[in-house]
Every structure is written in C-alpha cells, then in structure tokens.
Amino acid sequence: MFNKYPDGRFRFLHGTTAAVNHTKRVASIKLPSGEGEEIEYHALIIATGASTPSPALGLNKDVQQLRSSWAAIRKVLPTAKNIVIAGGGPAGSRSSPPKVDIKIVTSTPNILPVLRSEIAQTAEKYLANVGVTVIKNVRVKKVEPSNSGEDKNDQIAVPTTVTLDNGQILEADLYIPATGTTPNTGFLDETLLAPDGRVETNKSTLRVEKAGIRVYAIGDAASFARPTVHSIFKAVPVLCANIKRDLLLSGGATKAEAGEDCIFTEDTREAQLVPIGRSKGVGAVMGYRLPSFLIWLVKGRDYFLWTTGKLWSGEQWTK
Template sequence: MSSEPLNIVILGASFAGLSVAHHFLDDTLHRLSTTPAAPPYRLVLVSPSTHIYWNIGAPRALVAPGLIKEEDTFVAIEPGFKRHKKADFTFIQGHATGLDTIARTVTIESIGAKAQKRASQLMGKRGSTQPQTPTTPASANGSIGVLKQSIPYHALVLATGTSAHSDLLSLHGPHTSTIAALHSFHARVPNASSIVVCGGGPSGVETAGQLATFLNHTSTLSSMFPSKQQKNLRAKLPSKGTKQIILIASTPRLLPALPTREGLKAEKQLHGLGVRVITNTRVESASRSPETDRWTLKLDNNTTLLCDLYVPATGVSPNTGYVPKKLLDANGYVQTNPQTLRVDAAGERVYAIGDCASYSSNYVLDVYPAVAPLMINMYHDLLAHELHLASPYGGNDEEIEALKADDALFSKREAVDSVLCPITRRGGVGVLMGIALPSKMVWLMKGRDYRVSKGRRVVVDGNNPYAVRNALK
C-alpha cells in the first residue's frame, strides 16, 4: 500500500461542499481500500473562509446587530469535523486560482501560515509553491499575505458556488470581510433617511420587508423576541422617524419564479409596510459619492434616484474564475453532466455540484438531491481505480465495466417548487412542494428565527436545513 494518501479535493465549503465532505468521511471512505494494492485517501476541503455565512438569514442580519446573533450567523467549519479522524481530513483556508486537468492539480492561494503549512504537506512530488506578494490583510491566525500552491488531486469536486453582488448577502472571501460589511451598514442605518433595495426575487423582497418591519415598525419586537431581548434590541435600532424604503424590480411583478398570486401577495404586504415598489425598471448604474456618502442610481427609464443606502439583490455570479474556459458554459457555470454530475471534459473523477454547476438553478434545494448520486458515482469511479491497481494487466475488467454501467442518475425538478419568503412581522409568502402556504406558516417555518439553529447542523453533519421532517423543529 502506498504511504502517500491520494487527495480527494473539495473546493468550496458551503452547503454543497460540506454535504459532500461529510458523506465521503461518514460513508464512502469506509467502503474503499478493498484490495491490498488500494491506496489510502485523504479528504482536502478548501475554502476562502474559515466560517460559513448563514446567508439564509442575511435579510434580517443586515438590519441591525443582534437581530440574529453573530455567532449564529457565522459558524466555524473546522470544529464541525472533529468527529472524523485527523489523518483523513485537512481543511485549508484559500482561494482556488487555477485548475490543470492534464497535470491533475489545483492551484490555491493559501491564506495564513497554518493553511500554507497544511497545503505544503499535501503537495507530494507533483506539487509546487510559488511565493506571491501579500494581497490580503492579516488573517485570523496573525499571518499576512497569501502563498500560491499547487495540490495534486485524485478526485476533485467543484462546489465553489456563487456570490451575490452585495457584500451583505454572501461571502466574498474570508468571513471577516462580510462581518465588516454588516457592521458598516449597521452604522449607516441610523442616519439614513432613504434605503433602496434592487431585485424582485426572494432576496430583494425579504430584504425590503425586513428593513421596513424593523426600522419603521419596531413594535414587532414585542411579538418576535422574548421580553428580556427586547430592550437590548431596541437600543440597537435607530430611533429616528420613518425611513423611505424603495424596492426596484426589473420584472413586471415580484417573485416571477412563483405563481402570480404569490407575487401579488408579496407586493401587497410590502405596501402595507410602507415600502414603495417599482417594477419594470432596471438599475443601469450605481455609484456612491465619497463627499456625501450617498448613492446615485441611474435607471433605465432615464431617471436618477438618490438614496443613503443601497442593497443590490439582483442575482449572483458563479465563482468559477479558476476553471479553464473550455469547461464553462456561456454564463460561466461549470459544464456538468446533468445526470451523473461528472465534469466529463475535465477527465477522470472530476465532479461539480451546487450553484457553480450548470445543472443548478442557484437554489439551495438543488444541492441535496444531487449529493447521493454524485457520491455513488464517485465511489464507483474510485473503486474501479482500485480494481485496476489490483490487476493492472487485466483480470478485473468485467467488474470495472459493471461499475461504469451502474451510474446513479440525478433527476432535477424542472420548476422551483419550494420558496419561503418572510416579509412582515408574522408572515410572508411561500410555496412548499408546489403548494402555496398561509402567511403565518411562512413565519413559523422560516421568519420566526431564519432557522439559525440549522446552521451548525449543516457544518457538523452536512444535512439539508430545509428538510421537511425538520421544518417545524
């Protein structure tokens, strides 16, 4: 048996990457190493952030500090893997910057001395290190700068997801950057008289609703939080007069992916909170003046809108800048076999899952049904390699061919059939498995606490936070 473990590399440590990592360590790993010639394996999880961001709750977290506790909003990744043997798992904080499918290596910019040391231990004979000018601020462990390092992979999972256009709504590198963005926004809210949210999808609708609910209707605290928390939260919310909150959508109505009735209900609820809704209008440019600290928004109807705060919630961009263009579709997503979830053009044992993959609709519930078929196919591919090592000159050909013919096939739902969109103090709009929900049920299932208790389970177990069996827990 080889003394050097083969690297099973997962790029990205959010919903998709965490679920795949735990599945591999809990199940797949223990079913491998079936022959004396089989190699040992090591799971390598790479992420620019040491913490996940529970951005499901971002529309409420951005309003004011304390509405969702910071320790619930940002959950450390590495402690979630303490139940796995250290020899089987390595976490590296770093950005993927390159992928060489011929050499079968990934290049990462490791952040901090701890990550750099760990990466150097994984490189084996094929890896390399290239010093690079420091480009990042001090990391959590006190080290400065990054180091470009090349790591070989035996199997590779691309799970780098997407990033929202706003620093408030998703991670853009280390979680400390998002914390800083939230703190900066919180500090500006008290003196802001006008806030514009752009985007008619769930993120934009929820953000406008949460801002209006908590900034203009602070009586909601009495019904949404225990009395001992109300005094503390009231002190953090601005006490000035009603703020003008505007929601701009480029579509004819809000929530265009949902039935028309739900979009109209959302608009009615926002109107009830005093939100001005503008549809069929696109923001063509947005700029902030350093002198006045105000935003100027140029709209496609030849008008200009001034505001104190601006939150773009107009979709996402795939985090695939490190992927060769030949592996990407026209929109920058990884071209993924929609049934096997392999990246066929990248060579053997390369897979993609979650928002960065072409099969996905940028929808968290596209992740979890895909995990099982991906892991079955990865197991078959790894086992086939083991059988080949055991009989390099033939002898296991029939078993190998049988594994190749036994692919698990993923079938994606064609429509977005489950969305929960909290808007008011005790309600919102939503559908679950295609069935419209009463407003109060949306609050009960999500708006009550934005399901922050599920964040730790995502990190510790890789479980689906929206699983129906846990919906009311």
C-alpha cells in the same frame, strides 16, 4: 466538525483556489499568508458557490468581511430616510427594514419571478404595509458613486444617486445591489464553463466531463440545476454515490462490484420561501402555495439556522 476523520486521512486547507489545470490535474491554492501551494488531485469536487453584488448578502470573502459589511449598513440605518434596493428576487424583497422610504427596482413584471404572479402580488402587498414601493419593468442604468453598495473603498453604505433606464432618478442614503449572483468559477478554464459562467455539469451524474475523469460540480457554481437549496440537498447523495463508484472502478473493482450510476433528477415544481418583515412571508413548496404564518414558522424565525449542524456534519444524509 472534522474530529471524526482519522489522522493522516484528512487535511483542511484554508485558502483560495487560484487556478485548476484540469489537464495536469493540479489545483493551485493561495493561502492567507500570500504563499501558494499546488495540490495534485485524484478526484476533484467543485463547490465554490457564487458571489453577490453586495458583500452584505453573501459570504463573498470571509466572515470578517461579512460582519464589517453589516456593521457599515447598521451604522447608516438609524439616520437613513431613503433606501433603494436593485433586484426583485428574495434577497431584495427580504432586505427591507421598516419605517423607511424604500424602493425596490426590478426588471421583471413582478417581484419574486420564480413564484406565480398571485404570490408575488401578495408579497408586494406585505412590502407596501412596511413602506416599500416596488418599481417594475425597469433596470438600474447607472449609480453614482459607480461602486456604491460594494465593499470597495468603503462604498458599501454611502449616499447614492440611482438612474433608471426610464430616465427616473432616485436619491438614496443607502443603496443595496441585490441583482442575483455570479458563479465563483474564474479559476477554471473557460472551456469548462457554460454560457452563464457556471461549470458545465452532467445534469444526471454531476460529473464535469470536459475536465477529465473523477471531476464533479455541485451547488451554485454548477449548471446541473437551478441554484436552489432543495436541489443541492437532493444532489449531495447522488454526488457521493457516483464518486464512490468511480473510486471503486479506479481501484480495480468490476462494474458489477461498483454498481450503476446514481441519477439526479431536478424537481422543477414551484418552490421558494420568502420571509417578509418580522411576521409575514410568501412561498410555495412542491407546487403548493403555503400560508404566510407557515413561511414564518418554517423559515422566518431563524432562516433554517437549526439545520446547519447536520448539514456540516453530513448527518442530514445519513441512512
């Protein structure tokens, strides 16, 4: 993927960002070997994403952790009789295997709160057809073991007692926490963060203005828009255009030569595609509800895997 970049002008560094000093403009990187490296930056893009409470639902660490998490879950599934999923968003709704007593617990009046209630109710019907019960307007108060469902001390797939805030107690052979995400921004100074933990980002230009010049943020770690794939797709060319403009200005170009800022505008219309089971799905695009078979055709077959090549290479945005 990186072969097209000339030698001496590109470096891939595999590691974890331990800290960013935005005053000194230095990023501290922790390498897999345990050693550290400090890199001075002329420009910085923060695109560290977000972590899921269950390591099986996101790339929280690395591919080895993700594979081991799913291996642990698959080992339990053949004998599991009761599964509890906390969270009524798309991750929880599409994590439901068939032929098992499954309960989804959500604090909202309907599952899939991004979508209108009629679509959410259709999703609930599809889930009911594969043995899923939805418990609404209730939160998980406590789980025992306390770190059940997490990749700590081999607790990702263990029998769990789930206590809800209405007093109801559920016993589960497998507990999956699917209650949203946490931005991966702990390495940043708190003054750069919004109240929800995301990087406070200019919603129009994607600049992180509190961090100084030529610092930007995009994706689930940034506050520029609701964290959605289509927002990120739309934001990438805006980010690149504004970086180019800022670099030209720092190199001595005039404002006329550098051009104007490129402006991002969030599309707030109803948009979400949620495959359910092996052949169903619900969702909407640009405010228009889509039929079930189209959800399956567009996303359910491979979850957009066919798009990854052009995304990684940047060809998705090549003019």
